[in-house]
Each structure stands twice: as C-alpha cells, then as structure tokens.
Amino acid sequence: MAKVDSARFLELVKRSKLVEQDRLDAAVAVCRERNEAELPAKAETIADQFIESGLITRWHADKLLDGKYKGFFLGKYKLLGHIGTGGMSSVYLSEHPIMRRPVAIKVLPKTRVSKSSYLERFELEARAVAALDHPNIVRAYDIDNEGDTHYIVMEYVEGRDFQRIVEHEGPLSF
Structure with a gap:
C-alpha cells in the first residue's frame, strides 16, 4: 500500500530527478489520456504505467511510493x-x-x-x-x-x- 497519493507521487518523481521534465510531462499526459483526462486516483497505477514505459524501475517505484525521493x-x-x-x-x-x-x-x-x-x-x-x-x-x-x-x-x-x-x-x- 502506497504511503503517498498520486499528486505526491508525481512531486517525488520530479524531486528525485529520475525523469527529465519533458519526459515526465509526456508521461503524465499519457496517464491522463488513459484515464479520461484525470490522473489515476492511485499512485500505484501511475507507478505501474511509468514502469511499463521504462521511465522508472520497480525499485524506484517502491521507494517513491514509500515517500522517498533521495538516494537514486x-x-x-x-x-x-x-x-x-x-x-x-x-x-x-x-x-x-x-x-x-x-x-x-x-x-x-x-x-x-x-x-x-x-x-x-x-x-x-x-x-x-x-x-x-x-x-x-x-x-x-x-x-x-x-x-x-x-x-x-x-x-x-x-x-x-x-x-x-x-x-x-x-x-x-x-
């Protein structure tokens, strides 16, 4: 179970510097398209989509979902x-x-x-x-x-x- 919501997860991805801003913006746009213009309610859903697209790894996702953004x-x-x-x-x-x-x-x-x-x-x-x-x-x-x-x-x-x-x-x- 994630300790963060969708908005916080995206903030942590940005702060972690794992994904360049333009690639992050594009990935968020894809998430919105898949979810009819809204961000998915669960941070895990966004994390899975980012993993699927190769932006982050499962290890990154687990740490980010736990509220961590340093040490990558x-x-x-x-x-x-x-x-x-x-x-x-x-x-x-x-x-x-x-x-x-x-x-x-x-x-x-x-x-x-x-x-x-x-x-x-x-x-x-x-x-x-x-x-x-x-x-x-x-x-x-x-x-x-x-x-x-x-x-x-x-x-x-x-x-x-x-x-x-x-x-x-x-x-x-x-």
Whole structure:
C-alpha cells in the first residue's frame, strides 16, 4: 500500500530527478489520456504505467511510493535496483547517464568506512579486480567516493549469483 497519493507521487518523481521534465510531462499526459483526462486516483497505477514505459524501475517505484525521493544517484550513476548484499558491501544495478551502459556498483556501508581496515580491504579488492584481465572475470571500471560513501564501479553480468544457484540446485559436486 502506497504511503503517498498520486499528486505526491508525481512531486517525488520530479524531486528525485529520475525523469527529465519533458519526459515526465509526456508521461503524465499519457496517464491522463488513459484515464479520461484525470490522473489515476492511485499512485500505484501511475507507478505501474511509468514502469511499463521504462521511465522508472520497480525499485524506484517502491521507494517513491514509500515517500522517498533521495538516494537514486551515486556520483554520476543512476541506481536502478538492489542486486544483493554480501559480507562487506551491497551491490546495485546502475547505469552510466551518457553511455547508458549497465554497471554493478559495490557500495561500502558508511558504518564500515569509520573502521580503516574495512576501507583498506575495499580498496585492495578494487585494485585486485582491476589488475585482472580475463573474459571470465568481472572487470572493475572505477573506484570513487561521494562523501562517506565509497564504491567500486564494475562490469555488470546478467544472471544468477552463486548463492542462488546453490540454493536452487544444491551444493555443487566437484
């Protein structure tokens, strides 16, 4: 159930900067056409139409419907969704704004940054991955930070992760 109404949802989309104003205006016009000149009463309906048209992702919609409009960008990258969380970091599917290339961004939680050993390990991981060049190994493109948020930009490879394979198919026999 959405915590916001239709008008508030549209305001949050605008404030989030996820959608350029001209594209947002066009999408709102389409919503009005589909609903006989009125905006749909439910914010969820608008969100579904925006997802269907490719303006936002389900992850964006869930956050916006919950009343949140910040946290969709990291540096120059647009975050598209949460992929998973490991022992030391969280990974997000993201997109370069100009190249429109999907990338995976590994983010070190702010709580870990205060402990220098975690930041050192994170940077060591980035250097180790960047030193490898093989078609079967994910490439690291960049390491950066925005304030206390440190992140590694990596090649995105579509598919199931190892944890899901083991959960679904059981332990691998070697």
